[in-house]
Amino acid sequence: MTNLDASSSEVVFKPKPSLPPPPNTVGAIGWVRKNLFSSPLNAFLTILSLYVIWVIVSNTFEWAIVNAVWEANSRRECLDKVGLSGACWAGVSHWMKNFIYGRYPDEEVWRVNLGFGTLILWMLPFWLPRVTSKIAIGASAILISPFLLGYLFAGGEKGLFLQVMISIAITSFIFSWAHTLLSMATGKSLWAAIVQASGFSAKPEATHKYPVFAACLVVFAVAFAWQSSWDITSQSTNLWGGLFVTLVISGIGIAVSLPAGIVLALGRRSKMPVIRVFCVSFIELFRSVPLITVLFMAVTMVPLFLPEAINPVKIVQAIIAVCIFSSAYMAETVRGGLQAIPKGQYEAAQALGLSYWKMMTLIVMPQALKLMIPNIVGSFIGLLKDTTLVSIVGLYDLLLMLKAVSQNPQWNGIHTEPLVFGAALYFVLCFVMSKYSQHLERTLGAGQAGR
Amino acid sequence: MSMDAQVETKQTVKSTKGDEVVIELAGVNKWYGEFHVLKDVNLSVHQGEKIVICGPSGSGKSTLIRCINRLEEHQGGDIIVNGVTLDNNLKNIDAIRSDVGMVFQSFNLFPHLTVLENCTLAPIWVKQTPKAEAEELAMEYLERVKIPEQANKYPGQLSGGQQQRVAIARSLCMNPQIMLFDEPTSALDPEMISEVLDVMVELAESGMTMLVVTHEMGFAKRVADRVIFMDYGEIVEQNTPEEFFTNPRSDRTKLFLSQILAH
Numbered sequence: 001m002t003n004l005d006a007s008s009s010e011v012v013f014k015p016k017p018s019l020p021p022p023p024n025t026v027g028a029i030g031w032v033r034k035n036l037f038s039s040p041l042n043a044f045l046t047i048l049s050l051y052v053i054w055v056i057v058s059n060t061f062e063w064a065i066v067n068a069v070w071e072a073n074s075r076r077e078c079l080d081k082v083g084l085s086g087a088c089w090a091g092v093s094h095w096m097k098n099f100i101y102g103r104y105p106d107e108e109v110w111r112v113n114l115g116f117g118t119l120i121l122w123m124l125p126f127w128l129p130r131v132t133s134k135i136a137i138g139a140s141a142i143l144i145s146p147f148l149l150g151y152l153f154a155g156g157e158k159g160l161f162l163q164v165m166i167s168i169a170i171t172s173f174i175f176s177w178a179h180t181l182l183s184m185a186t187g188k189s190l191w192a193a194i195v196q197a198s199g200f201s202a203k204p205e206a207t208h209k210y211p212v213f214a215a216c217l218v219v220f221a222v223a224f225a226w227q228s229s230w231d232i233t234s235q236s237t238n239l240w241g242g243l244f245v246t247l248v249i250s251g252i253g254i255a256v257s258l259p260a261g262i263v264l265a266l267g268r269r270s271k272m273p274v275i276r277v278f279c280v281s282f283i284e285l286f287r288s289v290p291l292i293t294v295l296f297m298a299v300t301m302v303p304l305f306l307p308e309a310i311n312p313v314k315i316v317q318a319i320i321a322v323c324i325f326s327s328a329y330m331a332e333t334v335r336g337g338l339q340a341i342p343k344g345q346y347e348a349a350q351a352l353g354l355s356y357w358k359m360m361t362l363i364v365m366p367q368a369l370k371l372m373i374p375n376i377v378g379s380f381i382g383l384l385k386d387t388t389l390v391s392i393v394g395l396y397d398l399l400l401m402l403k404a405v406s407q408n409p410q411w412n413g414i415h416t417e418p419l420v421f422g423a424a425l426y427f428v429l430c431f432v433m434s435k436y437s438q439h440l441e442r443t444l445g446a447g448q449a450g451r
Numbered sequence: 452m453s454m455d456a457q458v459e460t461k462q463t464v465k466s467t468k469g470d471e472v473v474i475e476l477a478g479v480n481k482w483y484g485e486f487h488v489l490k491d492v493n494l495s496v497h498q499g500e501k502i503v504i505c506g507p508s509g510s511g512k513s514t515l516i517r518c519i520n521r522l523e524e525h526q527g528g529d530i531i532v533n534g535v536t537l538d539n540n541l542k543n544i545d546a547i548r549s550d551v552g553m554v555f556q557s558f559n560l561f562p563h564l565t566v567l568e569n570c571t572l573a574p575i576w577v578k579q580t581p582k583a584e585a586e587e588l589a590m591e592y593l594e595r596v597k598i599p600e601q602a603n604k605y606p607g608q609l610s611g612g613q614q615q616r617v618a619i620a621r622s623l624c625m626n627p628q629i630m631l632f633d634e635p636t637s638a639l640d641p642e643m644i645s646e647v648l649d650v651m652v653e654l655a656e657s658g659m660t661m662l663v664v665t666h667e668m669g670f671a672k673r674v675a676d677r678v679i680f681m682d683y684g685e686i687v688e689q690n691t692p693e694e695f696f697t698n699p700r701s702d703r704t705k706l707f708l709s710q711i712l713a714h
Contacts, residue, residue: 347522348559348618352573352625353548362576366563 063087064420074410091414092421095405099421102241102396108155111232112244115152119145122173125180132183140172142255148173153248156234163227170223171216237315241396243425249319249397250384256323257383258376261330266360268335279331286328291389294321299393318390326383333375337368370444377437381430398422471498473533473629473660474519480527481514481684488514489525490684496629501661503671503692506681507707512664515681516631519662520551533628549577552622556634558614560606566593566617567602570624578625585624592620596650612643616650623654630654632663666711672696680704 024030037043067086069078070093078088092099101109122141125131147165151158158166179190191212195201198211240248267279286294298321303312341364349359369376391400402418405411474496481489488511496502504512517523518530521537521544530537532547561569570589574580580588593599596616598609606614615635622630632651636644648670655661655674665671671678671692678695680688680703688695688704699705 342557342559344555344557344559345561348553348555348561350522351520351548351551351553351555352621353545353577354573355545358576362572363561367561370563 075412075414087417087420088414089417091405091411091417094411095401095418098242098405099398099401099418100243102244102401103239104235104241104244105239108233108235111152111155111235115149116247118152118173119149122176125176128180128184130184130187131180132189133179137176137180140176144169144172146252152232153240154235154237155232163224166227167220167224170227171219174219174223175216237313240315242401243398245315245390245395246384246387246398249315249322249387249390249395250380252319253322253326253383253387254380257326257330257379260323260327261334262365264327264331265334265338268331269338283328283331286325287332291322291325291386292392294325295389295393297321314393315395318393318395322383322387322390326379326386329382330376330379333372333379334368336375337372338364340371341368370441373437373441373444377433381433384429384433385426398425472496473498474662475531476515476519476528477531478528479515479518479525479530481511481518481523481525488684489518491528492684492686494679494686496660496662499658499660500676501655501659501674502663502677502679503675504662504664504679504681505666505668505671505707505711506687510681511684512681513633516553516633516662516664519629519631520548520553522553549625550627551629551631552625552627553631554615554618554622554633554635556637558606558611558618558638560614560618560621562606565603565605566598566609569606569617570621573621573625589620589624592623593617595623595653596620597646610643611639612646615639615643615647619647619650619654629660629662632661632665634664634666636665636667668696668712680707682707 024033036046063085064087067082069081069086069088069090072078072081072088072090073094075088075091078086078090097106097109101112104112119141122145123138126134126138126141131137144165147162148169151162151166175190182188182190182193191208194212194215195208198214200208200211264279264283267275268283270276270279295318298317299314302317306312345363345367346359349363354362387397388399390397391403396404399422402422403415405418406414472495474494476492476494479489479492480487490511492511492515494515504515506512514523518525519532519537525537533550535543535546537543537547560566561572564572567586567589570592571580571582571585574585574588575582590599590602593602596619598613598616598620601609601613601617606617609617619635635651636647639647644667648667651661651663651670652674661674663670663675675692677689678692679686680695680699680701682703688699688701690700695704696708699708
């Protein structure tokens, strides 16, 4: 075949057509041949592995499903039925409430559910399409919700400050959702709608904030009146436990460690010596000490230096310790991301006249954090698992709760089943986070070929 | 190099352009550690003047123009841009950077933003231009560099020449009075150099004050009012392009020209 068209005086180039690849190199058969049976040794290893997998899976299946006891009132009943050849899931379902809420009273559990439900609902607009101002909604959820949730969980008397914060929380929750529904339905922002409804749209732009402030004040006043009628009993943090405590500690740790880590990482690269020395010492001190030590220091040593009138709450001390520790780690993760940003990005931003903070928030951080997503989520997963260490200082987190069950006379010696359940629960939590981070990487990286 | 020759040529150049001096460098010195990279550099740039700076690698030509908008700090002498003295005062630095645009060898577009967002970012965040107005302005400049159809793509989806034209548009969106070009075509494939040079020629014809570090001698011959040759951190020779290319004075210049024009 000739590529040259001789009849024309000009030489015309025609590329050869593409042919399909040879058979047996593509598709399922090609894959199996290439990856599993490429040599006699590989074929042998494949068959051996399949056998090992079969043995493990079939025995586990028998123990966990076929021979398992689902209903019983004590471990003795389980043992009488199947001995050790089947799992005693009754032991897990009997204690399920404690695994999730600790020793929180049954009739008050709705408060925990309501708190977490509110938080999820508050964050939900972040994942909905066509919603604008997502960052403001997310930030309000993270910054203001702890006051509302903290009151729901702990209850009791509330001072004026807490009352104001709770009312602000209710106000911003309502505004977040009003804005979300409005922007999903009409594409307009709540701000614009309020301005229009109040008839201020014809007036100069500087006055537009007044009707919005007025609307905020009205909702705030209603919220304040409403919440002052709330009367819920005080629940000591000693009763908190299980998954509830694990999520509270790791959730606050995650929410604090990322911004704190960013600030520390920037401080470490600062040109101002005082800030730099402080950040370097903080990071290096807490990175070179095990988390257990930090927890012990916070829970047993710190109270010795405080006046007796202050009686610190153990879970608060543990949360502070976890936050400090994870911030130091996060700072190094973020610094790694910052160092991956080419110098040219800083120079281009400077040449355009951006100030340091604008350069960092608009140019450097978005790129660095995107690069860092796998590492940041890795730290979050590590943090979630590290919170099991708070059991050492006597907080009944999920792990300690799972182990405590085996001390009960009725269920004496039941270790495996609760721990298997705990492992599955941790796996689900961590796997969801990991998958979400991969999803984030894909969506944030969309359309940005070449980087 | 003789001082008389320099003064003489400067005066001949001056007659063709506006009298207003927009950039004044007086006795500028700079060191990288022990290395003396700029040695007592004096230079006056007039309104609307196009200057091409050439010289062998390591001669300090990039450093020189990077000092003008404070990407590098000079350690001796004075740099005055539009009457503002460049010192550690952040206000002065900001004032100068808002008057001076810069185009880099490696484009340095922001990869996480679209072409349009690259162009509107600085107007919106530095000059507080309303978004719609900034976008209109950006589209105007993207049309001027002939890539309005790429506005919603990301930089990574464009060719090198297109990226560099976006970078030029991005700088122009800040309405600078002076443009600095740091080897704008050195990182480009040969077939893309001319599309960038075309944009630069068009910009030069519109009367922009330009300082261009480049080895594109054809560009220098076509648009430069003055060609500056640097070596070892000094301005060895400066002259009109005709004189510079046909009648170089110093032997160092002759050697350099023979090397780059040999092929």
